[in-house]
Amino acid sequence: PEEADSALFLREIERHLLVCKFAVDELMTKLRILSEEFDFVREHDPIEHISHRIKQPESILRKLRRRGLSPDVVSVREHLDDVAGVRVVCPFVSDVYTVARLLGRQNDVTVIQTKDYIAQPKPNGYRSLHLIVEIPVFLSDGVEQVRAEVQLRTIGMDFWAALEHQIFYKYDHSAPEGLLEELTAVAEESARLDLRMEALHQRMREGSAPA
Ligand code: 0O2
Numbered sequence: 001p002e003e004a005d006s007a008l009f010l011r012e013i014e015r016h017l018l019v020c021k022f023a024v025d026e027l028m029t030k031l032r033i034l035s036e037e038f039d040f041v042r043e044h045d046p047i048e049h050i051s052h053r054i055k056q057p058e059s060i061l062r063k064l065r066r067r068g069l070s071p072d073v074v075s076v077r078e079h080l081d082d083v084a085g086v087r088v089v090c091p092f093v094s095d096v097y098t099v100a101r102l103l104g105r106q107n108d109v110t111v112i113q114t115k116d117y118i119a120q121p122k123p124n125g126y127r128s129l130h131l132i133v134e135i136p137v138f139l140s141d142g143v144e145q146v147r148a149e150v151q152l153r154t155i156g157m158d159f160w161a162a163l164e165h166q167i168f169y170k171y172d173h174s175a176p177e178g179l180l181e182e183l184t185a186v187a188e189e190s191a192r193l194d195l196r197m198e199a200l201h202q203r204m205r206e207g208s209a210p211a
Helices: 002-040 057-066 073-079 093-104 155-170 177-206
Strands: 049-054 084-090 110-116 129-139 142-154
Touching (some): 002 049, 002 057, 002 073, 002 084, 002 093, 002 129, 002 142, 084 093, 084 155, 142 155
Parallel strands (some): 084 142
Antiparallel strands (some): 049 084, 110 129, 129 142
């Protein structure tokens, strides 16, 4: 019976991962449509690039354990909203909010939660806008509402997060003190640069030359 249980668990988790992949496919299409439409009308495209990932089973199990949840598909479905993940990288900070608004107002997208780490950065300096959205996936036996995490950030925020992630793993989650302080200082400098770049872009759009 134990073998039958684990076979069933594997089958269920595989199915859930597949449905999450469909949700990611749908979100990627929605975002690509927005980006291509902006290009078509020769407007500034608020999307620089988009990436996606499905959380690895080991990482799902680690997160369940960390949160004290039982390692079954019901827990995953009910509590892990970021198995399906899409990351949108934008040129400017205002673009981040534009894309979030354009996605959130689509009829089949329900924004369940918004975490604005741009307005309120994490203590380490991490900045991004996180949305948990729910979208319908149409399957042979009906429709399933699937949750996904959409992370939106500028190129600068993405650059910083990638470096922080590398440092975090290199030092196995405990980087030397000075290094962490420097990382936070760099995040602040990057945020200032984002603001200056945006102001420059705004002036260019208004037709005046930078001073
Ligand atoms: P991965 O490999 O990217 O999927 P949690 O911390 O996940 O238990 P919550 O509320 O689900 O709690 O997460 P939150 O704060 O919304 O952030 C989730 C994701 O944001 C993380 O996913 C990262 O992708 C990203 N993130 C959050 N904080 C940081 C940070 O300080 N540095 C970097 N580089 N990324 C961050 P996972 O699941 O941790 O990892």
